[in-house]
Amino acid sequence: MKSSAIVESLRGLARRTGQLRRAVNPDIARIALVVMVMAGAFLLSGPVVRLIGDAAGINEQPYLESAWFVQPAASGAAIHGGSSVGIAFRASRRVKVHWSELAAGATVSSGTVRVGPGRSATIQVRLPVVRIRTWVTISIDHLAAPLRVEVEP
Amino acid sequence: MMKTSPATSVPSQRRPGVATATAALIVAVSIVIPANPAAQVISSVGLILLPGMILTALIIPSGLTGQRKLLVSTGVGLTMFCLVGAAAGAIGPSLGVGHPLGRMPLVLLWLMILAAVGIIATLRRLDPVGEALAALHRHDYWWITALAVPPCVALCGATRLNATGSNGVAVAATVLGLGLILTAVALGDRIIGAAQSGLFASGVVTLIWQLPTRGGWLWGWDIQHEFSVASATITSGRFPVPQLHDPYAGMLSLTVLPAQLHFLNGMQLRTILVLLPGVVLAGCAVTTLVTARRIAGSVYAAFLVALLIVGTASFLTELPALMRQSVALFMFTLLLQLVADPPARIRRVRALAVVIGAGLAVSHYSSAYLTAGAVLTAWLLATVLRTDRSRRVLTASAATGIVGVALVWGLFVADTASYLSHVAQAIRRSGLELLPGSGSPLSRWLKGASSGKSISPSQIRSLDVSGRAHLYSWMTVDPRANSIRLTKSSTPGSHGVPILGPIIQDVTIAAREAILLFVILAVLWGIWRVIRRREHVEIVGFALFGAFASAVSRTSGTLTLQFNTDRVEAQMYLIFVVIAAYLVHNLRARIWQITPFLLGVLAALQVAFAFGIGAYAVANSSLPVALASTGPTIQQLAVTPADRDAARWAIEFAGNRVLQADPYSSLALDDFGGADRAKTIATVDPVIVDNDAWVLATSANVTDHTARAIIGSSSGSFVFPRGYFIRTRAILYVSRTDIVFGADPS
Numbered sequence: 001m002k003s004s005a006i007v008e009s010l011r012g013l014a015r016r017t018g019q020l021r022r023a024v025n026p027d028i029a030r031i032a033l034v035v036m037v038m039a040g041a042f043l044l045s046g047p048v049v050r051l052i053g054d055a056a057g058i059n060e061q062p063y064l065e066s067a068w069f070v071q072p073a074a075s076g077a078a079i080h081g082g083s084s085v086g087i088a089f090r091a092s093r094r095v096k097v098h099w100s101e102l103a104a105g106a107t108v109s110s111g112t113v114r115v116g117p118g119r120s121a122t123i124q125v126r127l128p129v130v131r132i133r134t135w136v137t138i139s140i141d142h143l144a145a146p147l148r149v150e151v152e153p
Numbered sequence: 154m155m156k157t158s159p160a161t162s163v164p165s166q167r168r169p170g171v172a173t174a175t176a177a178l179i180v181a182v183s184i185v186i187p188a189n190p191a192a193q194v195i196s197s198v199g200l201i202l203l204p205g206m207i208l209t210a211l212i213i214p215s216g217l218t219g220q221r222k223l224l225v226s227t228g229v230g231l232t233m234f235c236l237v238g239a240a241a242g243a244i245g246p247s248l249g250v251g252h253p254l255g256r257m258p259l260v261l262l263w264l265m266i267l268a269a270v271g272i273i274a275t276l277r278r279l280d281p282v283g284e285a286l287a288a289l290h291r292h293d294y295w296w297i298t299a300l301a302v303p304p305c306v307a308l309c310g311a312t313r314l315n316a317t318g319s320n321g322v323a324v325a326a327t328v329l330g331l332g333l334i335l336t337a338v339a340l341g342d343r344i345i346g347a348a349q350s351g352l353f354a355s356g357v358v359t360l361i362w363q364l365p366t367r368g369g370w371l372w373g374w375d376i377q378h379e380f381s382v383a384s385a386t387i388t389s390g391r392f393p394v395p396q397l398h399d400p401y402a403g404m405l406s407l408t409v410l411p412a413q414l415h416f417l418n419g420m421q422l423r424t425i426l427v428l429l430p431g432v433v434l435a436g437c438a439v440t441t442l443v444t445a446r447r448i449a450g451s452v453y454a455a456f457l458v459a460l461l462i463v464g465t466a467s468f469l470t471e472l473p474a475l476m477r478q479s480v481a482l483f484m485f486t487l488l489l490q491l492v493a494d495p496p497a498r499i500r501r502v503r504a505l506a507v508v509i510g511a512g513l514a515v516s517h518y519s520s521a522y523l524t525a526g527a528v529l530t531a532w533l534l535a536t537v538l539r540t541d542r543s544r545r546v547l548t549a550s551a552a553t554g555i556v557g558v559a560l561v562w563g564l565f566v567a568d569t570a571s572y573l574s575h576v577a578q579a580i581r582r583s584g585l586e587l588l589p590g591s592g593s594p595l596s597r598w599l600k601g602a603s604s605g606k607s608i609s610p611s612q613i614r615s616l617d618v619s620g621r622a623h624l625y626s627w628m629t630v631d632p633r634a635n636s637i638r639l640t641k642s643s644t645p646g647s648h649g650v651p652i653l654g655p656i657i658q659d660v661t662i663a664a665r666e667a668i669l670l671f672v673i674l675a676v677l678w679g680i681w682r683v684i685r686r687r688e689h690v691e692i693v694g695f696a697l698f699g700a701f702a703s704a705v706s707r708t709s710g711t712l713t714l715q716f717n718t719d720r721v722e723a724q725m726y727l728i729f730v731v732i733a734a735y736l737v738h739n740l741r742a743r744i745w746q747i748t749p750f751l752l753g754v755l756a757a758l759q760v761a762f763a764f765g766i767g768a769y770a771v772a773n774s775s776l777p778v779a780l781a782s783t784g785p786t787i788q789q790l791a792v793t794p795a796d797r798d799a800a801r802w803a804i805e806f807a808g809n810r811v812l813q814a815d816p817y818s819s820l821a822l823d824d825f826g827g828a829d830r831a832k833t834i835a836t837v838d839p840v841i842v843d844n845d846a847w848v849l850a851t852s853a854n855v856t857d858h859t860a861r862a863i864i865g866s867s868s869g870s871f872v873f874p875r876g877y878f879i880r881t882r883a884i885l886y887v888s889r890t891d892i893v894f895g896a897d898p899s
Contacts, residue, residue, distance in 0.1 A: 038179055038191075045191035056309040056322075064795055066888035068802060137884075144855050144891065148884040150898045 064092040065115075067140050069147055070122060084124045087138060087147060091115040101125055103136045103151075172283030173274035177203055177267040184260055188419025196418040200263060203270050205230020206281035211273075212505050216496030220350055223285065224440050225505065228487040231410075231480065232512030237266065238409035239515070242392030252390025254409065256416045263417060296348065300355040303329040304431075307362040311779065315369045315793075318782040323363055327764065327779065330359035331757045334459055339753030341451030346443070349451055353442055354435040357463055360764060361431035361473045363779035368791025370824075372778065373474020376426060377792065377823035383411040383422055385826070393566070399829060403567025406480040406516040430479040434472055437479070438463055440486035441730050444493050449734035449741070452749045457737065459756035460668065461730045464763045467719035470778065474790075478720060481517035484509050485524055486727055488555075492531070492546045492691050493731050499543060503551040510555030514562045518569045519716065521559035523702060523724055528555050531694025538683065540690045547691055576715045586710035601707045601718070610639035610871040613862045617838040620864070625834075625841050631881055631899050634839035639871040642859040644785045649772025657770045661762060672726075675733040676700050682735075689735055696732045699725035714866060785870075788853040789817060789861065796821040796851040799891035803849045804830070806885075810896075811846035813837060815860040815873075817853040836862060839877055844897040848878060852890035 070086035089097055094117060100110035115121045125138060139146040180199030183192035205226040209217065217225055238254065241262055245253020252258070274280060303326065310323030333356030337349050344352075365372055371380060382401045386394050386408040394402050401407055411425045438458055445454035462468055472479055487509045495502045510528075514521040532552040535545050542548060547555075563569045588597040608616070621628065679693040703725045706718040761767075765777030776784040778791075800821035803812060811832045814822055819835045827833050834841075837848060837860050850873060854860050860873040875892075883895030 034175065034179070038182070041191035041195075042183070042186060042189055046189045049190045052305075056313075064798065064888065066795070066798060066802075066886065066891075068886040068893075140887070142889060143887040144889055145879060145884055145887050147887060148879075148882075149895075150883060152898070 064090070065095065065097070065142055066090050067097075067143060067147060069149065084126045085138075085149065086122055086124055088120045088122045089113060089115045089140070090120045091117065093117045097121075098141045099123070099125075100139050101136065102139065102146075104134050169278040169280040169283065170274040170276075171280070172286060173203070173207070173280050174271035176282045177271040177274070181264055181267045184263060184417045193418040193420050197414060197420070200413075200417060201230040201234050202227060203230070203282070204233050204266060207270050207273055207279060208233060208508075209505070210279045210281050211277075212508070213496060213498060213501045214279075216498055219288070220347060220439070220443050221490065221496075222281070224436065224443065224490070225487055225509075226281065227436065228484055228509050228512055229505070232484075232508055232515070234413065235405035235409050235512065235515055237262070238413045239392050239405050242390075242409060246391065254386065254392060254412045254416065255390040259413055259416045296351065300333075300351050303333060303355050303359040304362050307359045308366070311363045311366045314780075314782055315367065320780050320782070323780050326359055326363055327761075327766075330356045331761055331764075332356075333359065334455075334463065334760055335753040335757040337753075338452060338455040338459060338756045339750045341455050341749060344451075346446060346451065349446075349455060350439045350442060353455060353458070354439050357435040357438050358431045360463075360469055360760070360779075361434055362428070364470065364473045365427040365430065367778055367787065368796075369794045370792040370797045370821075371423060371426060371474075372791050373471075374790060374820065376474040376476065377820050378828045379407050379476050380422065380426055380824050381826050381828065382407045383426070384824075386412045387415055387422060397829070398568065400518055400567045400569045400572060401477070403562070403569075404477045404515065404517060406477045410480070411476075426476055430473050430476050433479045433483045434468065437483045437486050437727070440483065440490055441727055444486070444490040445730055445734035447494050448731070449738045452752060453737045453741065454734060456752040456756050457730050457733050460759050461672070461726050461733065462723075464756070464759035465719075465723060465726060466763050466765075467723045469760070469763050470765070471717075471719060472723060475720070477517040478520055478723075481513050481520035482724060482727065484513035484516060485520060485724060488513065488524065489692075489695065489727060489731055492695070493689075495544075495546050499546065502546055503548060506546055506551055507554035507558070511558045511562075514555075514559040515566075518559075518563045518567050518572075519720070520724055521563055523721065525556040525559040526702065527695045527698040527728065528552050530698035531691040534683070534694035534697065535690045538687060538690055540687055545691065547694075576712075579711050579715060583711045585705065585708075585712065587708045589710035598708075601713075606867040608862075608864070608867045608869040610641050610869065612867075613838060613864065613869050613871060614639050614840070616864045616867070617836065617841050617862070621841045625843075628841065628843040629845070630840060630842065631844055631897050633881065633899075634842070634877070637839045637874050637877045639838065639874070642870050642872045644788070644859065644870060645776075645783045646773040646785065647768050647771065647776055649774070650770040654771040657767045661767060664759070664762075672729045672733065673700070675729060675736040678736050678739075679732045689732075692728070692731055692735075695728045699728040783857070788857055788859055790820070792821045792824070793852050793890065795888045795890050797824055799851060799886060799888055799893060800827070800849060801825050802886050803847060803893045807847050811843050812849065813842050813846045814849040814851070815854065816863050816868075817859075817861050818849045818851040821851055822849065837873065838862060838871075839874055844899065847885070847896070848882070848894040850875070850878070850892045850894065855892055856890045 067087055067089045070088050087099070091097070095115055097113050097115055098110070099113065101108050109125065111123065113121050113123050134151050135148055136151055137146040137148045176199060180196055180203060183196040183199070186192055205228070209222065209226045209229045212229075238259075241253045241258065245258060250258050306322065306329060307326040310320070310326040314320050314323050333352050337352035337356060341349055365376070371377060378401060382394070382397060385397055385402075386392065389395055390412075392405075392409050392412075394408060411422055414420050414425050415422055441462060442454055442458045445457055448454070449457065472482070488506055491502055491506050491509065510524065513524055528547055529552060532547045532549065535547065536549075588594065590597055621630070676693075676696045676699075679689060679696055682688045683690055683693045703722050706712055706716060706721040712718070764779065765775075768774035768776050775786045778784075778786050781787065796818070800818070801824075804822060804825040804827065809832065811834060812822070812827075812830070813834045813836060815837045816835050819827060819833070822828075822830070822833060834846070836842070837850070837854070842848060854873040855875065858873050858875070859870050861870045862868065878894045881897050881899065883898070884892060885895040886893035
């Protein structure tokens with residue numbers, strides 16, 4: 001459609017709206033206008049704000065990843081050799097997390113876990129029977145430090 | 154908008170009351186329907202303004218018009234909003250409502266109040282909404298929309314700075330904010346008052362809204378504790394909050410106000426704490442502008458407000474992170490307006506003053522006590538001088554009302570008795586310690602009573618070793634900790650400009666002292682006018698108390714340890730603007746005429762320096778928080794979402810253990826009750842970290858490698874001993890920027 005046709009049809013719409021407004025009771029027209037404006041504002045404000053936020057780049061969630069021990073945290077104590085530990089991950093976007101387990105300086109196991117936005121994933125790591133008072137570390141990509149726990153008698 | 158086309162009141166052809174009743178209906182719909190931005194804005198404004206407008210119209214049916222009516226109605230509405238919520242929170246449980254500050258009870262309560270508003274408006278033919286709308290032209294809506302854009306740019310700028318480190322949008326927002334203030338001053342005599350107020354308010358909000366989201370979560374010291382108190386109120390759904398017993402929990406501005414907004418319109422608590430202080434502080438500046446404008450004219454009024462209020466560092470950089478004081482200062486400016494320029498029907502004005510005084514008392518206890526002191530001084534002066542009682546707002550009954558509410562609420566609800574006795578004990582023990590320190594009287598005056606001292610890492614260590622022997626003798630500490638040396642951390646500051654930097658430093662000090670001298674002259678002039686002509690007696694009484702409070706807080710070493718002196722001055726300068734307006738009004742004809750444009754430039758420069766722009770020129774200064782992605786102030790006061798998550802995890806799982814974190818990381822713990830948690834210790838120097846304690850290290854520690862120590866009134870920073878903690882402790886929680894260290898098994 002040509003731009004002049006669009007302008008013309010808009011003019012026609014405005015004319016007809018004006019005629020309609022003059023035809024009905026002014027109070028009813030005013031109430032109808034208020035209702036329409038309010039309904040429009042309530043329905044459209046959310047999408048409009050989101051759209052503006054996207055355009056301005058302020059809706060982006062900060063990229064958050066974190067991991068934590070589930071089982072040692074509950075007890076706050078070290079763990080026994082041969083037992084397993086639970087590790088939970090969380091990420092603000094879909095991400096594949098690599099982890100590797102080191103005991104006494106050697107890699108004993110590794111794996112990958114997928115984490116969705118706003119969700120937690122949990123893995124169970126079976127610890128090898130290592131000497132007591134040895135640190136077992138579980139390294140996870142991108143995080144500030146490995147998780148680390150001591151194997152106790 | 155220009156003065157040539159003033160907004161004239163168009164007599165409404167509608168039946169009086171219909172517009173107000175319709176507005177009440179729209180607000181009612183907006184709190185019932187699912188949350189959306191339009192409904193949140195409409196309900197936030199409507200729930201406060203509509204009952205406030207009706208109540209104000211009932212108290213003072215005539216005499217208040219235009220902006221004054223709108224501002225006073227907002228104050229009355231805020232007071233009512235808080236008190237109604239508090240009453241519901243307190244009475245609800247005895248009526249069998251378990252969580253009276255929950256969604257359903259609040260919606261029902263406010264639907265009833267809105268229905269009452271509609272009925273009263275219709276029956277009494279009161280139509281404040283209709284009158285306000287009749288005063289607006291079609292083009293005014295476009296101006297209002299345009300003035301809302303710069304604050305939104307400010308929010309975008311802060312968010313982009315957090316996300317990308319790029320400050321382009323933030324710089325644009327700052328320029329916009331300063332430009333709006335310059336325009337409000339320079340065009341003051343060419344545009345109508347409402348337009349000037351709009352420009353000024355937009356400028357202030359634009360500058361303020363750049364701060365609260367810095368870091369990504371909440372920026373500032375007290376705001377974290379305020380979040381924790383508001384959060385506890387929302388969780389408990391009651392007032393008083395059962396598990397909280399500190400003075401913060403007695404402040405309705407931190408409990409009932411955010412809880413009601415949250416439940417009635419679905420607004421997130423963080424959003425409320427980010428947006429509301431800026432809006433309220435803009436209201437504070439505009440109320441003072443309106444008061445001063447009626448005395449000194451538009452240009453000088455805007456100049457004085459920019460110079461003495463917005464142009465103070467605390468207004469732009471501290472108050473935005475203090476929800477409780479922001480609300481209280483807004484109430485204080487309304488009280489000042491009523492006292493300085495009371496509308497007709499003085500008896501009713503007194504009643505209104507008591508209502509506003511009550512709103513202040515329930516918002517912030519320190520501000521309420523300072524107000525009580527000012528009111529008592531004003532009443533005493535007016536009584537001693539036997540001024541005409543029929544023209545006084547602060548008669549014995551009104552003063553008793555304002556002071557009484559402050560004392561009753563402060564002592565019995567907010568439980569500040571122990572806080573006050575602590576201050577009294579400190580004064581009894583050490584006296585006021587006026588101008589402590591060494592050096593000439595001039596240098597001590599310029600330094601003020603600020604006792605804060607910067608200390609080196611080795612001094613931190615020796616103080617910590619001493620603290621370990623006395624305060625923390627119960628700790629078991631790994632012997633390896635003694636061999637860890639604290640080293641100086643490098644804090645990124647500005648590079649500075651060689652010659653300009655020292656000049657700017659000196660000019661800033663000179664400007665500060667010149668402003669102080671001007672204020673002293675204004676107060677002395679006021680006293681002279683009172684003695685000679687009995688003019689402005691109540692305001693001079695306020696100013697006398699203000700001068701006393703400012704002088705004592707600036708010079709007393711003892712009080713500096715108890716109060717933040719900048720915040721005392723922030724309140725007292727609100728009084729000084731009014732007295733300075735009287736002085737300018739009287740001198741204007743006799744002094745050298747300064748062009749409005751020059752005044753505008755001076756005002757914008759003062760505000761720009763208060764915002765921290767000058768730091769770019771002064772070497773090793775902390776860069777302005779709103780424009781820089783790094784620097785000591787950012788490290789000290791910004792909390793990131795990752796920090797918040799780590800702190801929440803640590804608080805949740807540490808249980809009864811000792812939790813240690815340096816003052817940077819303690820801020821994040823404060824969001825989850827860390828300030829009230831018994832076993833939280835704000836230090837990470839290895840020599841005073843208990844083996845069994847958990848240690849929280851947040852982004853300042855892990856990413857910027859800096860830790861902070863605050864010991865008494867001294868503070869310093871050192872390199873966070875990350876390697877030591879990693880070698881010796883379990884690591885229980887990690888994110889990209891945060892670590893929670895577990896117990897040391899040794």
